[in-house]
Amino acid sequence: MKPLTTWFRKQEADTPPALESAALRSDRFRLEREGDWRRLEHIVTALEKNRLRRLSDQDVLDLPVLYRNTASSLAVARQTSLDAATLEYLEALVRRAWFQVYGPRQSPFTWLRRFFGGGLSRAVRAIWLDICIALTVMIIGTMVGWLLTDRDTEWYYALVPGQFADERQPGASAEILRQSLETKDNAGGLGTFAAALFSNNASVAILAFALGFAFGIPSLLLLVHNMAVLGAMLWLFSQAGLAPDFLAWLSIHGTTELFAILLAGAAGLHIGRSMAFPGQKSILSAAAASGQRTAKVMLGVVMMLIVAGLLEGYARQLVGSTAARATIGGGMLLFWILYFFVFGRGRDAPEVDAPS
Known part of the structure; x- marks a missing residue:
């Protein structure tokens, strides 16, 4: 039993640094891309509320690019198992943006x-x-x-x-x-x-x-x-x-x-x-x-x-x-x-x- 007890103790000693490393990696990933996510969220929210007056021409032109970049961030986040809050936020944002970029258009x-x-x-x-x-x-x-x-x-x-x-x-x-x-x-x-x-x-x-x-x-x-x-x-x-x-x-x-x-x-x-x-x-x-x-x-x-x-x-x-x-x-x-x-x-x- 002693070797098994020793193994558990070793795992407990190693866990905090691993969690800390994952948290740092998640924070760094989010900080590098959060500006684009927030901008995409602003554009999508304005479109959902029919408030195009609040958007510039460049915002409308950049919408597809921001959507693709955010979808790519979501794929990376899933592969690297980032924190659940980031994944949930990105999944919801990508769904909303997809509807604005590729969703059903109004009838003729x-x-x-x-x-x-x-x-x-x-x-x-x-x-x-x-x-x-x-x-x-x-x-x-x-x-x-x-x-x-x-x-x-x-x-x-x-x-x-x-x-x-x-x-x-x-x-x-x-x-x-x-x-x-x-x-x-x-x-x-x-x-x-x-x-x-x-x-x-x-x-x-x-x-x-x-x-x-x-x-x-x-x-x-x-x-x-x-x-x-x-x-x-x-x-x-x-x-x-x-x-x-x-x-x-x-x-x-x-x-x-x-x-x-x-x-x-x-x-x-x-x-x-x-x-x-x-x-x-x-x-x-x-x-x-x-x-x-x-x-x-x-x-x-x-x-x-x-x-x-x-x-x-x-x-x-x-x-x-x-x-x-x-x-x-x-x-x-x-x-x-x-x-x-x-x-x-x-x-x-x-x-x-x-x-x-």
């Missing part, structure tokens, strides 16, 4: 309801400064087109594409110009026309957005060029005393179409401005963050261009009264202004972008 119906129920309007308001800059540039472009054509009519042929000019060109009589604004007898074939108009307008808007990656300057130049075309045509009809009729004819679809192109140009400018002035971020991370912010805006632009194509292909061709045309165009403009800048203001929705 719920996403659409939240998108049209305030997500889009808030995204537009988030780039209000870029909208103001783009609007100023568009007004300047219209004035440039008018002044250049008024100075030399050859500028009209340089600015206005041939398919838009046809009989609408300098020297045309007021009667010919008025006839170009008249309605069609029926709507036959207008569906194809509407589809072609949507394709053209969408290409302009998408190009204005895509050029934003060149620090936004090409986007502004494209807005100037497109609005110069409008300024030249406005000058033409004004010379014949038909400016109100032309504006009413154009407004049916123009208030929606030009608003969409304005938003697309502003979205491109927002990305370019973020890249030119990234602040504490790298250029690539600033571009990624602004790209996420403007993605909703571009989805709204596509929706608006569909509406504009339908209005241009049908309503503009079927409504002949100048007053009725102006009422439709003005009503659409009022609708977009109220929707983007009034509707959804002040709501704390989970899809709100992080402040720029």
Whole structure:
């Protein structure tokens, strides 16, 4: 019995140092990684409580990385048999983070309801400064087109594409110009026309957005060029005393179409401005963050261009009264202004972008 008693005594003497070593190893492991765990817990808690306003763009971008690092820490903790409290904490945190990174997403119906129920309007308001800059540039472009054509009519042929000019060109009589604004007898074939108009307008808007990656300057130049075309045509009809009729004819679809192109140009400018002035971020991370912010805006632009194509292909061709045309165009403009800048203001929705 003596050897066995001696063995037990030896084990009792060896136990405290072993436990002390394990505790030190656990403490060191936790201290080296606890900062990332706490940050992940903060992000997950904010997401669970639908408080995205409290998170920065970098927090959202780092969420998958923090989740993978914490899951790796959990695997190491299990292999090295760290203390039960650390294991329990990490298991709970990894489960919560997994749900936010890979968990079930909301249904398409719920996403659409939240998108049209305030997500889009808030995204537009988030780039209000870029909208103001783009609007100023568009007004300047219209004035440039008018002044250049008024100075030399050859500028009209340089600015206005041939398919838009046809009989609408300098020297045309007021009667010919008025006839170009008249309605069609029926709507036959207008569906194809509407589809072609949507394709053209969408290409302009998408190009204005895509050029934003060149620090936004090409986007502004494209807005100037497109609005110069409008300024030249406005000058033409004004010379014949038909400016109100032309504006009413154009407004049916123009208030929606030009608003969409304005938003697309502003979205491109927002990305370019973020890249030119990234602040504490790298250029690539600033571009990624602004790209996420403007993605909703571009989805709204596509929706608006569909509406504009339908209005241009049908309503503009079927409504002949100048007053009725102006009422439709003005009503659409009022609708977009109220929707983007009034509707959804002040709501704390989970899809709100992080402040720029």
